[in-house]
């Protein structure tokens with residue numbers, strides 16, 4: 001096996017030259033996790049995200065229907081989908097079906113924001129479980 005290129009100086013080192021040569025997945029980037037999660041928090045409440053008049057939290061208030069008690073990582077099998085999905089795919093499935101909206105692009109800030117809030121919402125669930 002060749003040595004890991006990222007443990008050598010180039011091409012993965014974060015010096016300024018190398019960073020400038022990288023191809024971003026989108027622009028502008030989020031500054032930090034909190035920025036992504038707060039955009040996501042707004043979107044999960046938004047009844048105009050799809051066309052059904054529902055928000056994600058119309059069905060998922062109080063951590064309902066998220067199967068968080070199973071403490072699984074993605075990807076996993078989801079009964080409603082009838083398939084094994086990643087979190088991003090699950091978000092897009094709920095966008096297309098119950099929300100009757102459009103899917104988010106795979107590199108979109110929207111999809112990252114939705115997933116970031118999922119993480120915050122799940123952490124809150126775990127914290128509440130521990131307190132019980």
Ligand code: HEC
Pocket residue numbers: 044049054055056057058059060065066067077078079080081087090091094095098099114118
């Ligand atoms: C009309 C109700 C409804 C709406 C609105 C809805 N969902 Fe869901 N969602 C469900 C149901 C029902 C399931 C449970 C699937 C199962 O267990 O088979 C689910 C499952 C999920 C899961 C995965 C659960 C698991 O097993 O890991 C995620 C993540 C999710 N929804 C996110 C969202 C997001 C994000 C939105 C908004 C874009 C949304 N949902 C809107 C009904 C809804």
